[in-house]
Amino acid sequence: MSNYPERPVAVLFSGGDSPGMNALLRAIARLGLNRHGVAVFGIREGYRGLLRAARLGSRSEKDLFVMKQEIASRRGRWGLIHPEQDIVMLDHASVSGIVGAGGTMLGSARCLDFKKPGSRAEAVNLLKNLNVRALIVCGGDGSLAGAECLTKESDIRVIGVPCTIDNDLFFTEMAIGVDTAVGTLVWAVDHFKDTARSHKRIMVLETMGAKRGELARLSAIASGAEMVITPEGGPVTMDQLRKLAESIKSGMEGGRSHTIVLVAEGVQFEPEQYVPSASPDQPPGKRNRAYVLADYFQTFFHQQEGELKDLEVRPSVLGHLQRGGHATPQDCILAARFAELAWNSIMDPSERSGITALRNGRVELVPFGAPDMPERAEMSAEFSRLHASLSSW
Numbered sequence: 001m002s003n004y005p006e007r008p009v010a011v012l013f014s015g016g017d018s019p020g021m022n023a024l025l026r027a028i029a030r031l032g033l034n035r036h037g038v039a040v041f042g043i044r045e046g047y048r049g050l051l052r053a054a055r056l057g058s059r060s061e062k063d064l065f066v067m068k069q070e071i072a073s074r075r076g077r078w079g080l081i082h083p084e085q086d087i088v089m090l091d092h093a094s095v096s097g098i099v100g101a102g103g104t105m106l107g108s109a110r111c112l113d114f115k116k117p118g119s120r121a122e123a124v125n126l127l128k129n130l131n132v133r134a135l136i137v138c139g140g141d142g143s144l145a146g147a148e149c150l151t152k153e154s155d156i157r158v159i160g161v162p163c164t165i166d167n168d169l170f171f172t173e174m175a176i177g178v179d180t181a182v183g184t185l186v187w188a189v190d191h192f193k194d195t196a197r198s199h200k201r202i203m204v205l206e207t208m209g210a211k212r213g214e215l216a217r218l219s220a221i222a223s224g225a226e227m228v229i230t231p232e233g234g235p236v237t238m239d240q241l242r243k244l245a246e247s248i249k250s251g252m253e254g255g256r257s258h259t260i261v262l263v264a265e266g267v268q269f270e271p272e273q274y275v276p277s278a279s280p281d282q283p284p285g286k287r288n289r290a291y292v293l294a295d296y297f298q299t300f301f302h303q304q305e306g307e308l309k310d311l312e313v314r315p316s317v318l319g320h321l322q323r324g325g326h327a328t329p330q331d332c333i334l335a336a337r338f339a340e341l342a343w344n345s346i347m348d349p350s351e352r353s354g355i356t357a358l359r360n361g362r363v364e365l366v367p368f369g370a371p372d373m374p375e376r377a378e379m380s381a382e383f384s385r386l387h388a389s390l391s392s393w
């Protein structure tokens, strides 16, 4: 097959999407074409698309041949308009105009099947049959764990790129998508503030962030939210709940016109049985944290005297709003820097597999399984203290 590229690089996006993924795809494709003269294969829907293609390609020699022929002949947008084609060779035009666009043009997926060693072996087999030089995996902790398994089970070169709004990867200072998500949360808090002030209300807003409170904490500092509750402090006990309510009360008595409480989705309560289920088949721990807190605070204020008794509490779960939207310049720049580092590592024969990371402001490749940067935990604690000092009344 004369027009099939010699040793292409493949890229996939996996797990929850994050703003800046398209900027990353564009940078990977353009650097491959413009700087290194290497073809870039975009794999649709993450590991799921990779496994679909692997199963198709392993059916027979003929199926593999047809797949390669399609990749070589239906390039760029021509390949992308064929939904059944899971691997598309990208050209300049196919990544044109997407730099800041939210989501991911190639699609992303969570893929439980990829946790099975047998499935990963199928993926390795396909990547070898396609003569892939390296695979770039862009995503959060689960996606990078899958990538690490590939490096242990095969000699395929794999480069991970941290993309998650959670900022819960502690080997890097920043992941692609965090800056945009914080901006979106600040925007959302501003809107809630307007209505909270008008009604002198308490708004409890639940943020994403998986098991960490990084996203909530950064957003609280940047938005001026009065209170932030994160999982790092351990499970919230009944005693702490009361203290939180007392603190809101004293702020309102002191003249606050409203209170915005940000609660990270990963917060636990102790005892969890306290948390009433929304329905009989829902386990207590699954109820949205914003509702749990809002119910508690509302009951607390109803038991007060005078005007405090009438204070109203409203919960909101901000949900997937936080993952969408146009990526900020900061995220697009980080995406370009990570893409450049990924390429430099791939083209350097002495380099191995690894993950791109931002450390002390510089981008560098760290090995899979690299320990957490101690500075990250220190910074979280520092941010909590800073927020407390900025928001006490």
Ligand code: F6P
Pocket (backbone or CB within 6 Å): 016, 140, 164, 165, 166, 208, 209, 210, 265, 323
């Ligand atoms: O990891 C990103 C994230 O948005 C988390 O903050 C959140 O817990 C989870 O993904 C939501 O996943 P899904 O999109 O599958 O509902």
